[in-house]
């Protein structure tokens with residue numbers, strides 16, 4: 001199973017707060033820098049570099065929408081919780097992410113929160129998770145870069161995620177090895193097809 005017919009749709013300038021509701025179902029990726037987001041999205045799309053690596057964290061206040069099968073959006077929001085950004089820019093960035101999620105809540109079918117399996121969920125990830133729960137949006141947790149862990153390390157990482165994200169679907173993936181990318185694809189397809 002794959003996400004076929006994926007095209008870059010557009011970048012929405014979060015700063016402009018333009019009206020862009022077009023009543024199309026959407027799956028959102030939220031993430032921290034270097035978690036492996038671009039690699040995961042490219043693995044899902046089976047493309048080499050449709051999604052560009054975020055070389056300058058916090059500089060691009062854009063939501064990048066990819067249209068799948070001409071029906072749905074997979075959207076990549078700017079990363080959150082960049083430690084090196086000044087307080088003002090960080091607050092602005094977090095505010096813009098929440099603006100997008102709140103404006104489009106009605107059409108959001110799932111929020112995929114990406115967590116580095118080696119680093120485990122940090123305080124800022126948990127804050128983001130709680131905020132998304134407050135919006136009553138469905139969540140899937142993806143643990144990235146699992147090929148970097150031994151079996152026992154992966155088990156510990158999964159147990160930690162189970163503890164922090166109780167009841168949520170948790171999918172451990174490696175985009176390098178393509179491990180569990182098919183399961184993530186299935187989960188995304190299922191939520192998009194659900195009424």
Ligand code: GDP
Nearest residue numbers: 033034035036037038039053054145174175176
């Ligand atoms: P982004 O900043 O979150 O978009 O992250 P990227 O996808 O650009 O990846 C950041 C770094 O992690 C790069 O050096 C990738 O090669 C590496 N990386 C991404 N996914 C994996 C993975 O599944 N396994 C391993 N070992 N490294 C990965």
